[in-house]
Amino acid sequence: MDYNTIKALLNKYFEGESSLAEEQQLREYFQGEHIAEDLRQYQPLFGYFQKAKQQVTSEAFDQRMSRPISRPKRSLRLVYRWAAAAAVVLMLGAGWFFNQQVEDPGPTASAIDWSKYEPATEEEAIELARGAFIKTSNAMYKGLSTAAQEVENVKKIMDWE
Amino acid sequence: MKRLMWSSLLLLFTWGLSAQANAIDSYFQEYVEDEQFTVVYISPRVFRFVDDLTSKDGIEMDDEEAQAFIDVASDMRGLRILSTDVTPTKYYEEAISKIDTKLYETLITIRDRDGSRTELLLRENTDGKLEELLFLSHGDEEFTLMSFVGDLDLNKVMKLADEMEDDNKEE
Numbered sequence: 470m471d472y473n474t475i476k477a478l479l480n481k482y483f484e485g486e487s488s489l490a491e492e493q494q495l496r497e498y499f500q501g502e503h504i505a506e507d508l509r510q511y512q513p514l515f516g517y518f519q520k521a522k523q524q525v526t527s528e529a530f531d532q533r534m535s536r537p538i539s540r541p542k543r544s545l546r547l548v549y550r551w552a553a554a555a556a557v558v559l560m561l562g563a564g565w566f567f568n569q570q571v572e573d574p575g576p577t578a579s580a581i582d583w584s585k586y587e588p589a590t591e592e593e594a595i596e597l598a599r600g601a602f603i604k605t606s607n608a609m610y611k612g613l614s615t616a617a618q619e620v621e622n623v624k625k626i627m628d629w630e
Numbered sequence: 631m632k633r634l635m636w637s638s639l640l641l642l643f644t645w646g647l648s649a650q651a652n653a654i655d656s657y658f659q660e661y662v663e664d665e666q667f668t669v670v671y672i673s674p675r676v677f678r679f680v681d682d683l684t685s686k687d688g689i690e691m692d693d694e695e696a697q698a699f700i701d702v703a704s705d706m707r708g709l710r711i712l713s714t715d716v717t718p719t720k721y722y723e724e725a726i727s728k729i730d731t732k733l734y735e736t737l738i739t740i741r742d743r744d745g746s747r748t749e750l751l752l753r754e755n756t757d758g759k760l761e762e763l764l765f766l767s768h769g770d771e772e773f774t775l776m777s778f779v780g781d782l783d784l785n786k787v788m789k790l791a792d793e794m795e796d797d798n799k800e801e
Binding site for chain 1: 680709738790
């Protein structure tokens, strides 16, 4: 291929008017041995294919290249894990909220503000609680001992007969 | 991860169960608002510190009775007392009829010769644990309604009665 043809093709190339076949011609020229001295500066433009073909990658590089493929998977799993954790937190929060609602259920029981019925002092509270326990335990005692007494009575009657 | 989900679901479920209101909130709100009633609420906070408080001056209890009291109190999560001296019999009848017998089981009914009556009712949760003990009583002078919320041990309550009985004998 003579110098003038190449020069003309290069001009067309830089104008952006070259055809695929003409660009192929240019590539062949610049990959060849005989390149005119003043055209050498354009060689990198057309020589890259050849270089890319010759490049050999190391195993470490291959591994590094393959890593990004597996990594998204892992990070996706991590996303799921965080999402699950967030969901659990949300559920617990909802549960807590729901719980608050139930313990103080809506318009009915919220009418009772128990705190205003608390005794003024803790000593007083204890005294009242003690009184309440004693009443209750006395009732239990009375109930059960009377029941036991009755059972005894019934036994006696059975013995008499 | 699945296990965590299930356990949190379970937690929610049990929360829901434990979050039941007491009988007074359920049936006797109008009594609380009624001026004729004396209302007392003792919060769980008091029962948590009952150990320290009973050792203070001003509350006189002998050691065994105090211990029995502390044993009962430590299981308590709240005590509500309603009482009135206005038409006690009427209120008693009304109160008894309001209680849902599907939820509350009668433990003891006492009817005295003087016409006074006492009823002890229990509410258990689905695990068979005691949730609430209701005490209702009326005589000529007073109607009392008490709601003990908590996992009460009835043996401990009986123990307290025993201690009291011993004291009465000694006197």
